[in-house]
Amino acid sequence: MTEQIKLAPCPFCEGPPCIDAFDFITGELLAEDRPQSEDLDEYYSAHVWCHDCGARGPDINSCTLGTFEHQFGLTVMQLMRIAAERWNDRHANARSAYDLSEAAGRNLFPGNDDVESGPCN
Numbered sequence: 001m002t003e004q005i006k007l008a009p010c011p012f013c014e015g016p017p018c019i020d021a022f023d024f025i026t027g028e029l030l031a032e033d034r035p036q037s038e039d040l041d042e043y044y045s046a047h048v049w050c051h052d053c054g055a056r057g058p059d060i061n062s063c064t065l066g067t068f069e070h071q072f073g074l075t076v077m078q079l080m081r082i083a084a085e086r087w088n089d090r091h092a093n094a095r096s097a098y099d100l101s102e103a104a105g106r107n108l109f110p111g112n113d114d115v116e117s118g119p120c121n
């Protein structure tokens, strides 16, 4: 049995989090107790989302985890667990990129025509 984890509240509105998993190809909603497929080409995705405002946590999928993190054969439950852990992982790892963008005047919307394009445009 997967160890329980308490999901943190939404970082935007403090609303209650929900978690869903999908077939990576068809988008079909999957049950968390779906047994592992014999088909190694069957991939899943999962993310946590806020029931109140709809904000989403990182989209976790078994294709990317296999390719870049060499994690293979994950069940839907294991993938959902990773999505829950990433939802709860609040950090400021990219703050320096934001600060550099701020110093360059790129954090305004709409942007200024005289400012060089930033990471989002």
Ligand SMILES: [Zn+2]
Pocket: 010, 011, 012, 013, 014, 015, 050, 051, 052, 053, 054, 055
């Ligand atoms: Zn929210």
